[in-house]
Amino acid sequence: MAVSGTGFAPYGLDRSFPAPDRTRLPAFFTRLNDAAKSKVLTLQEYFVLAGKSLRFIFARPFYAQDVIQQMDEIGVKSLGIVLLTGLFTGMVLALQSSVQLKTFGATMYIGNLVSASMIRELGPVLAGLMVAGRVGSGIAAQLGSMRVTEQIDALNTLGTDPIKKLVTPRVLAALIMLPVLTIINDFVGIIGGNIIASLVVGLPASQYWRTVWDQIANDGFVFRYVPNDFIQGITKPFVFGGLISITACYFGLGTTGGTEGVGQATTKTVVTSSILILVIDYFITQLLLSVLSYG
Amino acid sequence: MADRPPTKPPTPGTPAAPPADPDRREGDRRTDLPAAEGRKTASVRQAIRSELEGDEPPTTPGDAPRTRGPDAPPVVQMEDVSLAFENPILEHITLAANEGETVVLVGESGTGKSTALKLILRLLVPDAGKVLIDGDDITNLSFEEALKVRQKMGMVFQGAALFDSMSVFENIAYPLREHTQMSEDEIAGRVREKLQFVDLEPDRVMDQMPAELSGGMRKRVGIARGMANNPQIMLYDEPTSGLDPLTTGTITRLIMKLQRELGVTSVVVSHDIRSAFRMASKVALLHERRISFFGTPEEMTASEDKYIQDFLGGL
Numbered sequence: 001m002a003v004s005g006t007g008f009a010p011y012g013l014d015r016s017f018p019a020p021d022r023t024r025l026p027a028f029f030t031r032l033n034d035a036a037k038s039k040v041l042t043l044q045e046y047f048v049l050a051g052k053s054l055r056f057i058f059a060r061p062f063y064a065q066d067v068i069q070q071m072d073e074i075g076v077k078s079l080g081i082v083l084l085t086g087l088f089t090g091m092v093l094a095l096q097s098s099v100q101l102k103t104f105g106a107t108m109y110i111g112n113l114v115s116a117s118m119i120r121e122l123g124p125v126l127a128g129l130m131v132a133g134r135v136g137s138g139i140a141a142q143l144g145s146m147r148v149t150e151q152i153d154a155l156n157t158l159g160t161d162p163i164k165k166l167v168t169p170r171v172l173a174a175l176i177m178l179p180v181l182t183i184i185n186d187f188v189g190i191i192g193g194n195i196i197a198s199l200v201v202g203l204p205a206s207q208y209w210r211t212v213w214d215q216i217a218n219d220g221f222v223f224r225y226v227p228n229d230f231i232q233g234i235t236k237p238f239v240f241g242g243l244i245s246i247t248a249c250y251f252g253l254g255t256t257g258g259t260e261g262v263g264q265a266t267t268k269t270v271v272t273s274s275i276l277i278l279v280i281d282y283f284i285t286q287l288l289l290s291v292l293s294y295g
Numbered sequence: 296m297a298d299r300p301p302t303k304p305p306t307p308g309t310p311a312a313p314p315a316d317p318d319r320r321e322g323d324r325r326t327d328l329p330a331a332e333g334r335k336t337a338s339v340r341q342a343i344r345s346e347l348e349g350d351e352p353p354t355t356p357g358d359a360p361r362t363r364g365p366d367a368p369p370v371v372q373m374e375d376v377s378l379a380f381e382n383p384i385l386e387h388i389t390l391a392a393n394e395g396e397t398v399v400l401v402g403e404s405g406t407g408k409s410t411a412l413k414l415i416l417r418l419l420v421p422d423a424g425k426v427l428i429d430g431d432d433i434t435n436l437s438f439e440e441a442l443k444v445r446q447k448m449g450m451v452f453q454g455a456a457l458f459d460s461m462s463v464f465e466n467i468a469y470p471l472r473e474h475t476q477m478s479e480d481e482i483a484g485r486v487r488e489k490l491q492f493v494d495l496e497p498d499r500v501m502d503q504m505p506a507e508l509s510g511g512m513r514k515r516v517g518i519a520r521g522m523a524n525n526p527q528i529m530l531y532d533e534p535t536s537g538l539d540p541l542t543t544g545t546i547t548r549l550i551m552k553l554q555r556e557l558g559v560t561s562v563v564v565s566h567d568i569r570s571a572f573r574m575a576s577k578v579a580l581l582h583e584r585r586i587s588f589f590g591t592p593e594e595m596t597a598s599e600d601k602y603i604q605d606f607l608g609g610l
Contacts, residue, residue, distance in 0.1 A: 061473075146458075154456035157416055157530075158470045158520075159446040161438070 049163065050246045056168040066169035074135045074170070075177030079184070081130050086185035089122055090114055090192025098201045107201050111211030114193030119216070119229045123186035124236035125281055128244065131178060132273040136248040139170055140269035143252025144262035152253065167249040171242060178241030179234050186233060220293055228292040236284055240277050247273040368430030369393050370528055370560040371415055376424035384410050386584045388424070397554050397561040399571040402581030408564040411581070412530050415562060416448060417441040428528070446474055449521030453533040455513040457505035463516050464501040470524045489519040493549055511542035518549055522559070529553060531563040535570050543570060550574050568607060580606065
């Protein structure tokens with residue numbers, strides 16, 4: 001029996017398995033069995049979609065124009081919110097830490113604190129959350145609308161793999177653009193810290209930037225020249241970029257139920273990718289702290 | 296009724312004489328019908344005749360281009376196909392469309408007509424039975440192989456399904472850019488040709504976005520896109536739904552023109568029995584998940600079956 005649900009069968013994913021023998025199981029266990037299978041199947045579909053979309057990056061035909069268009073959509077058009085988020089996060093970070101550091105007479109270390117926080121954690125996570133909200137929802141809504149208006153089926157009937165045409169360019173664009181946005185976010189955040197350090201705390205800019213660099217240098221290097229903080233700061237957004245785009249495409253392509261379904265797909269995308277960003281951030285941090293030698 | 300075996304599909308033959316009506320094509324068998332059946336058929340035909348007045352007669356009656364020998368297998372064939380999701384959708388569906396024929400699938404809503412089209416496109420895979428295109432079983436093809444088979448087919452969706460991020464030109468050019476080595480000039484020429492075929496002015500509509508088009512125009516652009524690659528098979532999902540009677544007539548005539556002039560094999564899903572009869576070489580009636588009738592429009596109108604009579608009641 002073919003199992004309906006996300007409607008992924010047309011996109012190369014087989015949702016078929018033998019009909020369960022319902023005569024032996026009590027109703028409760030049957031429901032539990034079905035629910036468990038459905039969850040496992042969802043997970044399988046997610047990873048198959050991820051695998052295919054990444055594999056198609058290296059397979060012809062290459063939709064270069066679509067990739068560039070998506071880089072503009074995901075990267076350039078997200079610049080505004082990322083700049084604002086980064087600037088104010090850096091500023092509030094400096095402001096809050098100045099209050100605490102003043103107690104110990106250590107306000108000269110504001111630069112260390114802002115740079116470590118921005119580069120290692122806040123920059124990647126905030127850029128990820130902003131992009132999940134703005135771009136993830138957009139991708140899910142666009143693909144969801146295409147799904148309910150049969151444009152995805154039209155692509156299929158025109159002999160095009162929708163994953164190759166729609167998912168891969170978005171995933172590739174997100175993998176490239178999220179680290180770029182994060183670098184900008186980090187830099188603007190550190191500048192925000194500088195503004196507060198100068199205006200509120202009265203710390204000279206030269207001293208602030210020296211402590212920023214001290215922090216980066218003290219955290220160690222990989223291959224002698226690449227700071228450990230940069231490795232953390234770039235690895236995370238790279239993973240988040242893939243996570244957001246694949247999650248958005250997954251929910252978008254699986255949209256059912258007309259315009260209401262599009263709304264649900266959008267909501268699920270933002271909620272799921274936000275949660276995944278925060279959870280996976282912890283595990284990446286844990287992994288990188290154990291792999292990279294700090295101090 | 297549901298268990299009635301499908302009427303044996305008549306072999307499309309060579310017409311003994313040119314059809315009397317300009318709107319009918321080869322394969323018409325109405326002159327062979329008994330008198331009583333003939334009267335019923337005549338009344339049905341009378342009911343639709345007024346709509347047909349605007350139809351152009353075939354340029355070469357009964358002589359649509361053919362590329363296959365007389366013994367060639369049907370272009371589209373479903374053999375004992377069954378499909379179920381949580382509930383059974385289709386059971387033991389058998390039908391065939393020979394080259395140049397237009398098979399119209401009719402039936403009440405929710406009887407699985409559009410699902411049958413998706414099976415032909417291999418967007419769905421049957422639980423049992425076979426779907427054959429040009430005699431080749433497409434049931435067990437891989438996803439990538441199925442994409443190749445689909446290039447033989449053009450599909451016109453109920454809502455046209457034009458890519459709304461692309462202009463009309465880009466929509467029609469899409470399959471050409473994707474699957475051919477044609478130059479941009481050749482593509483532009485082909486797009487113009489197809490737009491003219493569907494009675495649209497290329498210079499006026501080419502740069503428009505789908506959102507700027509009326510429902511009828513969208514359908515016509517959908518047909519132009521479907522036929523851009525000169526497919527062997529055209530599939531239509533409710534091509535006339537949601538259109539006013541005049542536009543319905545225009546779209547119906549277009550489908551007939553495509554069959555007449557290019558010899559395309561068509562499978563049409565329709566609620567609109569009047570349009571269906573105008574364009575059909577054969578009609579398949581889906582009822583309770585099965586094909587309860589498969590034959591010519593004349594045989595259908597001549598049927599004494601109560602369900603068929605009720606179904607045709609609105610005609």
